[in-house]
Amino acid sequence: MDQTLIDYETLAEWLFPEVTETPEDMEKRYPVRGLPEGAVVSRLAPSPTGFVHLGNVVQGLTSERLAHQSGGVLFLRIEDTDAKREVKGASEILIEMLSHYGIVFDEGASLDENGAICDKGDYGPYKQSNRAPIYHVYAKKLVREGKAYPCFCTEEDLDRFHAEQEAEKANFGYYGKWAKWRDRSLEEIREQLDSGTPWVLRFRSTGSIEHKFKYNDLIKGEVDITENDIDHVLLKSDGIPTYHFAHAVDDHLMRTTHVVRGDEWLSGLPFHIQLFQALGFRLPKYVHIGTLMKMDGTSKRKLSKRKDPELALSYYKSVGYPTDSVVEYLMTILNSNFEDWRRANPLAPLDDFKFSAKKMNAAGSLFDLAKLSDVSKNLISRMSAEDVYNAVSEWAKEFDGEFYDDFTREPAFTKAVLAIGRGGNKPRKDFATWSEVKGYMGFMFDRYYEANGAYPDGFDAGTIADILTDFLSTYSSADDQTVWFDKMKDIAEKHGFARETKEYKASPEAYRGHIGDISAFVRVAVTGKQNSPDLYAVMSILGHEVATSRIQKQIERLRG
């Protein structure tokens, strides 16, 4: 650079003739938010690939809690700078899905009353593809200051450099002798421009890998940073920014205070810090979340889109996990003291929990479906029969139309079944997902009642039929539970079975079986299964006619 000093001003005009606005104009258009001290402004910035996954919810939940519990702002920015990956309608799906998980945005990309995508808020546009003029203002500034330059290398050039670097065992990247366009003359650049060669804008890095420093991440704590010495691409040849450049410009202008993202971005941090400095922006705080892992054989690995269906949010929807269960479970992973808090406050709204970035784990967590199920069972056990009814109906309508028809035919009947063992201090915990409900109570409907249910081993059909016959002859739907059960004990005694299980256990040789066996016979006859919720309640709800006719048919079957 000792020859004719490059005229950066001229270069900036050549590259961005259409840009007339200045960074100062931008500062005016997007003023500092008038938020109280300590208010967190955070965002979710996904790319619209149509695949909404747990990572989106993990990040969303974290930034949502951080922002809203501090009286701050949460917004959604769509990072659609890669046209190749964009899927039509993906943004709409994303917003829709996230809202189900309690992640609602104060501003940013939103849905209007027709479900179409639109912007809400004063810091837009919130879709990066609509922000090109803004990025160009800063690109021009950087060029003018000699902090960025055009590069005319082709893909083949870059591939060649990579191969060379591999051969020389050098670090990869555009730097040093491979930074071919870093210090070219204005004439050479003019020549390429005139011939219409496509170019990208590169950052002129002044960093050195010899320089190290510390940075404090809100989750990871103090991390060692090695300065970046790569001249990364800022603007692609189509004039659209790379993630890095867009991140710096957008999060500055949108006045983001906390950047919550996956820790796969940690290695990009040196460059981001450098970029913010070069642009004269104040650095936001970073919150790098550990990646969700999964057990694969004997080792952990990152949850994979291709191999793990449970990474996709659509999985939880189709299996029928309540969204609240997923949220609760994720919270147990995100904040280690959440479980204790929840135990102490079983019914408190989630917002009452004091979320803290300090309570987040630096390491990636293993995703545990069994734990999710436990959380979900507990949550569902606390719901009212009415709420369960509504949730199952909604689920079945979409995923199991046949079951939906039976389930909703007589709401009062269905709700009565769902009410068995519900409420009180020790509610039943039978299912973790809506799709399990059919297995739990399907027998209440003729379509799913198993007429060939297996009776307990060790009893001949004749004996069972005799006992069922006796049961039928004394059964009255008017009996209360005690009377009903006493009658069953009488039958037990008559057939040589113990009235009480304890008696039987004391001297098993004296009896053919015990009261438990008698009720098992009736249970199988009525429900087709050896396990069921409270039999008396089941028979009451089923009604005299259905209950007795099922038993009658079983007697015929056993005798036949």
Add this chain to the structure above:
RNA sequence: GGCCCGUUGGUCAAGAGGCUAAGACAUCGCCCUCUCACGGCGAAAACAUGGGUUCGAUUCCCGUACGGGUCACCA
């Protein structure tokens, strides 16, 4: 390969120089019980490793191993 992050029972994890190293899920056993689901009690089960520092390290420092991430005109 360079750079970076991580490592307490099978899993999630508390602990932040001195503890018999919490708790939850899962597993197993017992109790309760007409089955199941609950509920109760109990068992088994961990500081990756080698060096330091220290009177004393799971805890602090360095190395090693293992796991993960990243090195694109993808985010």
